[in-house]
Amino acid sequence: MVENFLVGTSIILHWQHLLAIIVGSTLGLIVGTIPGLTATMAVALILPLTFDLDFVTSIMLLVGAYKGGIFGGSITAILLNTPGTPASACTVLDGYTLTKQGKGVKALKMAKYSSTLGDFCSDLVLIAVAAPLASIALKFGPPEIAMLIFFSLTIVAGVAGKSMIKGLVSGCFGLLLATVGLDPIMTTRRLSFNIVELDGGISLIPLLIGLFALSEVVYQLGKKSMTHADQFVIRHSTDPADNRVSWAEFKRSFRTIMRGTAIGTGIGIIPGIGTGIASFMSYARAKRVSKNPEKFGKGSLEGVAASESGNSAVVGATFIPLLTLGIPGDIITAVIMGAFMIQGFIPGPLLFKDHSQIIYAIFIGFIICDIVYFIIGSIAMKYAAYLSRVPRNILFPVVMLFCVVGSYAIQHSMFDIAIMIFFGILGFFMMKLEFATAPLLIAFILSPIGEIALRQSLLMSSGSLSIFVTRPIALGFLILTVVSIIGIIRSHFKRPVT
Amino acid sequence: MNGLKKAMFVLFTVILCGAFALGSVQTASAAWPDKPITIFIPFAAGGSMDASARALAPAMEKALGQSIVLINKTGGAGTVALGILANAKPDGYTLSAGTSSGIFRIPVQRKVPYKPLASFTNIFAYAAVSSATVVKADSVFKTWKDLVEYARQNPGQVKYSTTGSGSPMHVAMEVAAEQEGIKWIHIPYKGTMPSLTAVLGGHVQACSAGPKFAGMVQSGQMRILAVHTQRRMGEFPNAPTMLELGVNYFNDTVFSIFGPAGMDPAVVEKIEDAVSEAVDSQIFLDFCKNFTTMPMKMRHREYTKLLEDGWPKQVKIFQKLGRIKEPATVPR
Structure with missing residues (x-):
């Protein structure tokens, strides 16, 4: 192993490979920053460019874009309430609130630290214990995944906002929206009103952009702005304490980051769950155990740390099933698997045997990636902070343009723009009526995975529900769900009525 | 109520922006192709369909002297892209990659937004899928x-x-x-x-x-x-086919290029030649090797016949399995 490391290091330290990491991370960061253009898209756009490159260079380019893309999404999430990727949707909750308090730069820095740390630890897990973890992940069949999703749905309570009932309504509406399209088992049409574009379901990205970004633009424009100072969306605090993360603050969030990293890594190993869920799970967990849970959603630095460490830690971990078994954990790794295959490397156990030195080179490349995008991220943030000097009569039209372009770019579909506008209007009214939008999004992301797993389980058991209690992991999640619901109800009634 | 007024104005602007994006009108020309050609890929990036189209594109670009824009339009097991293609102008600038399943397997089972045997010009089948x-x-x-x-x-x-x-x-x-x-x-x-x-x-x-x-x-x-292939596979010579085992079935799915119905035959021929050339390119053969698909060359006429013969065959299979009584889509 030591020898593999040394040879791997000597492979990766070629200038082409390092350049690939820098170029990939930069492109990923830029694409991820633009609302609607996701890390998936960055990777998919770069893929055809790699056909003529050598193997390690192309993989480093793609991995850089993946990591940079996930991180880039957080910058606009924090500064403009516009999550560039589903992964950073959760970062919006506290990140944008901090920005409104003039602490945007502080939030960005926290995001950078927790993101890099989450990524780095997850990479270490990948390098150290990839193989045994992958075989555990395989134990997650449909019943286990169904129960995991059930458990995850309790996250909704953590982001329900002021009113639990309104939060639940929002969540249920998200579940309903996710059933639109062809059903996953029998391919029957549901709620698609004979509109072909709806057969594939409502696209996530336009929904996300509409719900968060467009609604915020509309909401802001509805506000009166009398003075010149009102024109600046991003207030910039001059207090240096608001523009940096102090050692004490970092130490306070350190446990949260480590917890987020563990959750993200766990979610990443299980194929088919994804970054968005990891960040929300980490956030809900952090809120539950935090000393100041009342601060969450109102500008908690811990909240940013939880979300960012959670989504970043998924990245390294998704490569565990890919490299050891040849199973891509999410869409992005599926694209990267395509790159492996195009180059004639079939991911799986043989890859480790036949090309162990190249694999170690890639592992070390992962770590270098973390360092590179930490640096690039620091530079990008400097410029991102200039956004604070842009008055909102200029800034918001630009954001809106990106909303439209981003929604269109996903599938080159006009219909997706209509979807985005629909959810923009919905989000606006939800805000006005004080319905939290996060539960809708979480339910919408979780529901398709949960539905297919639930129905597969019932097919496997010929309709018997006992399958969920006879398998230990599924039972474990079921118990966790029940405990968590009881906890939520108790804390709900304990709260003094105001 | 000033806020609401502003909100309406904003929405109106957004809709206008969208309309501009739509407004890129395409015109047909005798000297085809004199501008980039768009090819839809009906499945997500990184998959075998996506990789096949991306492997074809460079050699096709060389043969046609124009760049090719590949766009992933996913959804509905490939039927969303075909539905959009069916309504595109048959000027040869909008094409789609797709599988034969999109013509005769899926439409038999559920209603699709096109007429499988009438909405398209079936230009070229370039690879056979293994399973x-x-x-x-x-x-x-x-x-x-x-x-x-x-x-x-x-x-x-x-x-x-x-x-x-x-x-x-x-x-x-x-x-x-x-x-x-x-x-x-x-x-x-x-x-x-x-x-x-x-x-x-x-x-x-x-x-x-x-x-x-x-x-x-x-x-x-x-x-x-x-x-499930018709003959044993070169990579796995010891694995028997279903036919050999007495099951009367083989997977006849092919990857192909479609255009809208009513295309100029001269343009169709140019595309046929370009794809045919691309199938011989090293990058495409590498794709075939890495993704376990078999390169093939089936031109417009032959491919159309395969699809038309395939329709009643598929209907019969699904009726026998009790999955349908009548085909869900009208073929013409």
Whole structure:
């Protein structure tokens, strides 16, 4: 192993490979920053460019874009309430609130630290214990995944906002929206009103952009702005304490980051769950155990740390099933698997045997990636902070343009723009009526995975529900769900009525 | 109420922006092609369909002297892209990659927004897809017969996974079950990889999988019981075909290029020649090797005949399986 490391290091330290990491991370960061253009898209756009490159260079380019893309999404999430990727949707909750308090730069820095740390630890897990973890992940069949999703749905309570009932309504509406399209088992049409574009379901990205970004633009424009100072969306605090993360603050969030990293890594190993869920799970967990849970959603630095460490830690971990078994954990790794295959490397156990030195080179490349995008991220943030000097009569039209372009770019579909506008209007009214939008999004992301797993389980058991209690992991999640619901109800009634 | 007024204004602007994006009007020209050609890819990036189109494109660009814009339009097992293609101008600047399933397998089972045998110019079929029934390498089922006999003695105990309901992989297994008079349980997944993962995790005993099974077999994680191709596969000469095992079925899915109906025959011929040239290119042959697909050259006329003959055949299969009474879509 030591020898593999040394040879791997000597492979990766070629200038082409390092350049690939820098170029990939930069492109990923830029694409991820633009609302609607996701890390998936960055990777998919770069893929055809790699056909003529050598193997390690192309993989480093793609991995850089993946990591940079996930991180880039957080910058606009924090500064403009516009999550560039589903992964950073959760970062919006506290990140944008901090920005409104003039602490945007502080939030960005926290995001950078927790993101890099989450990524780095997850990479270490990948390098150290990839193989045994992958075989555990395989134990997650449909019943286990169904129960995991059930458990995850309790996250909704953590982001329900002021009113639990309104939060639940929002969540249920998200579940309903996710059933639109062809059903996953029998391919029957549901709620698609004979509109072909709806057969594939409502696209996530336009929904996300509409719900968060467009609604915020509309909401802001509805506000009166009398003075010149009102024109600046991003207030910039001059207090240096608001523009940096102090050692004490970092130490306070350190446990949260480590917890987020563990959750993200766990979610990443299980194929088919994804970054968005990891960040929300980490956030809900952090809120539950935090000393100041009342601060969450109102500008908690811990909240940013939880979300960012959670989504970043998924990245390294998704490569565990890919490299050891040849199973891509999410869409992005599926694209990267395509790159492996195009180059004639079939991911799986043989890859480790036949090309162990190249694999170690890639592992070390992962770590270098973390360092590179930490640096690039620091530079990008400097410029991102200039956004604070842009008055909102200029800034918001630009954001809106990106909303439209981003929604269109996903599938080159006009219909997706209509979807985005629909959810923009919905989000606006939800805000006005004080319905939290996060539960809708979480339910919408979780529901398709949960539905297919639930129905597969019932097919496997010929309709018997006992399958969920006879398998230990599924039972474990079921118990966790029940405990968590009881906890939520108790804390709900304990709260003094105001 | 000033706020609401502003909000309405904003929405109006957004809609206008959208309208501009739509307004890129295309004009037909005699000197085809004099501008970039758009080809839809009806499946997500990184998959075999996507990789095949991306492997064809460079050589096609060279042959046609114009750049090719590849756009992934996913959804509805490839029918969303075809639905949009059906309404595109037949000027040769909008084409789509797609599978024969989009013409005769899916439309038989559910209504699609196009007329399968009338909405398209079926330009060129460039690759044949492989699929197989596989089990875990340490499975007790050593042969296809083992699996069938076990299923016969234990009805409803054998579970198999596929990429989805109504896929050729699903049909292959159900045709076999019908012929053998046995019953096994189909667990559909979303995609081939998840269905293969289910076998690795021991959640199902077998998987009827598309081309990606090859990697799993080569790495020693899985074993082939039967391939669904018409003839034995070069990579796995020892694996019997379903036909050899007495199951009257082979997977006739091909990857192809479609255009809207009513295209200029001269343009069609130019595209045929370009694709044909591209099939010989090294980058495409590499794709075929890495993704376990077989290169083929089937031109417009021959391919159209294959699809037209295929329609009644598919209808019969699905009627026999009891999945449909009448085809869900009118073919013409």
